[in-house]
Amino acid sequence: MSPVLQGFITIIVGVGGCVAYFYASNLILDKVIFPARHDDHGRNINRATMVRPWLFLFPAVFALGLYLVYPVVGSFVRSLYNRAGDEFIGFGNYSQMFSEEGFRTALLNNILWALVVPAGATFLGLLVAQLTDKLRWGNFAKSLIFMPMAISFVGASLIWKFVYANDPDIGIINALRDTMGMGPVDPMQIPFWNNFFLMVILIWIQTGFAMVILSAALRGIPEETIEAAIIDGANPFQIFFKIKVPQIMGTIVVVWTTITILVLKVFDIVYAMTGGNFDTEILPSYMMDYMFRDDGRATAVAFVIMIIVLPVMVWNIRQARKEMR
């Protein structure tokens, strides 16, 4: 059978199956289980109305349960077994991991990432949003700054590989050093600081996201409050920090936490730039190192990441809900 035909059949069966499910289950509920007939019709209609949402939600709840909840539980169980998966070792993977230099470096680096990248991207995004707000060519500048959002992390890493290249003919940093008469360096091999050079890439990508959201939030501030502040004698800095920023604080927190969650998932940049060498490992790339080699260890790392993300996630969702009200 040709793949195209196969695809078509899949779509027809899938979509048709969904329609059939909703139609048939609804029909069965109304006609067979709680029929609106005889003495019971009023009560039966009420009961059918109570059941119906659950009936319609069932496919989504089932799929989410199967593909989200089960893997979480399954991963946790797997992380309690040894490398081959045939021997229960309790928290052995975790204790061994924490005693390892490599993991501790990755954890520390990751904390650094989670602090610096959201701060940097949010701050720059806010700055750009404010500076371009009233400019005629502001929208053009914003589209340029937004563009990196459309580049994949690996693609972005490749671009920055050129920027950081250890060759004055290719890398801009070394080209600058060359004109000043300094010898070439490899920024990726400068201990500790190389982490920040990697973070710059993600900040470069995420500033556009922060800018778009914060720019919309800034526009939402009532103009009169700003005029009132002008009459009250506030200078532009005071207006920005005491009137504008507090009014969009909710949005800033949402942007900040959203980027934090993203940071805790990114492995591609480190993977593509240094492969985790020169002490630049972070948790997701550390996990990748063990995946398929030692699944017990890899799932343990995954769990540590999940536990770190969880509180940020909860805060993010709460704040976003508050914003919507």
Place this chain on the structure above:
Amino acid sequence: MANLKLKDVAKTYGGTIDVLKNINLDIKQGELIVFVGPSGCGKSTLLRMIAGLEKITGGTLEIDGQLVNNVPPAQRGIAMVFQSYALYPHMTVRDNMSFALKIAKKSPEEIEKAVAKAAKILQLDDYLDRLPKALSGGQRQRVAIGRSIVRDPKVYLFDEPLSNLDAALRVATRIEIAQLKETMPDSTMIYVTHDQVEAMTLATRIVVLANKGIAQVGTPLELYERPNGEFVAQFIGSPAMNLLPGEVIATGPQTTVKMANGGVAVSDYPTLDSDMGRKVNVGVRPEDFLEVATGADFIFNGKVNITEALGEVTLLYFEKEPGASDAVIGKLPGIHSGLRGTEVKLGAVPAKVHIFADGESLLYR
């Protein structure tokens, strides 16, 4: 506590679109000046120019004899109350009121004293630690006023401060503003509104803006009794003044006009001999009409289309005459039942009959 002097003030957008021009106005200390006018006449723009939120593109503005065209808003000694209150939503009432003083680096004791005083005047003592969202519309407006009071400005500017309030609250807050003005007899206030009642009740003098300029300036009753043109005559007073076409047939200290529809109007407006035979519009306010007996002289006669009995007065809407832009309206005191569909003849005492030629009042020339 200041005089304001506007000389040939103009506002042009983009160099070509005139919004206001030739605004000349002297505002004395302690006056409450109300800007009224149809929407889009530039009254809010003029207020914002005085505040410094809009650039003055022509003419000069002086506050207390000092040219302030290019002085930033905060240094003009003005305070403004916005239609939307414009409270800082993230600050408590106390912080809202003290913001300007904190910016001005006043001492905490001084700020505390000023806020306490304003809160007392406006009965906001119990709400000082609340956020604006926990206040009602009227309370928010009081906070906005309090924010102006603490700054102790030379000039208070109000931009339609009551239009976001419901009808009952509007009346209550209007009276509060009037009382506030009583307690601060030296402060100069400028108040923009499109509500006639606010203008009539609050103003020391009303400035009617129309056609990019000032139509007339005067005390509320001056404008009501002696409008300088058809625009002001119809703008002040509700329902609007009736304008009826006619021709001057006798001149002198009193003028007689033969009405186009057959009646005769006598007015206390003086006319010159040269006015003889001039086509004019006779203006009579609905409330100045009197029912006249059969056979007596009348100014207007027509068939009543609709009546509205309000108890204290009865409104008569006459059938629209062919060619006239508005139907004539009469407002007779008391209850008059059974007038609908009948012919009614109306007159007025000479003191209440206005005469306009080419849109201008014959009283001012």
